[in-house]
Amino acid sequence: MPTSNVKKRNRNNRQRGKIYEKLIASVFNGVRNLDKSRPHTDVENKTHVYEVKSRQAKMPTLFDGAFKQLHLASKESKKREGGVVVVYTGGQGGKARAVLIQEIDLDRGSSS
Numbered sequence: 001m002p003t004s005n006v007k008k009r010n011r012n013n014r015q016r017g018k019i020y021e022k023l024i025a026s027v028f029n030g031v032r033n034l035d036k037s038r039p040h041t042d043v044e045n046k047t048h049v050y051e052v053k054s055r056q057a058k059m060p061t062l063f064d065g066a067f068k069q070l071h072l073a074s075k076e077s078k079k080r081e082g083g084v085v086v087v088y089t090g091g092q093g094g095k096a097r098a099v100l101i102q103e104i105d106l107d108r109g110s111s112s
Contacts, residue, residue: 013054020054027104062086067103 021032021042030045043050058064066084074081083102090096 017052017054021052023106024050024052024104027106063101 018032025032025043025045028043028045028048028050030043030048030050032043033041035041040051041049042052063084070081070084081103083100085098085100087096087098
């Protein structure tokens, strides 16, 4: 791939990332981190920090199905959706890790 195309794609990815970091910051009543002394913080509010990843690929089938099932369970139980927990077992004696995934309404407060 020609170098100019790679540079353009990288610039577009950075720009898209900034847009979503600002949007996520507004959802959590926080700010996008511009402090270069803390390069690992994307978004923060008074009590939490958030790592923001932007992808254009479709949500993996695992998550898509899990969120559909979570929505049905919420309706059936008349309880709020807590999120999807994905457990990585670590395999062959490795330490298991669990990740909580919650869907965020990015249209919140928009005037559409």
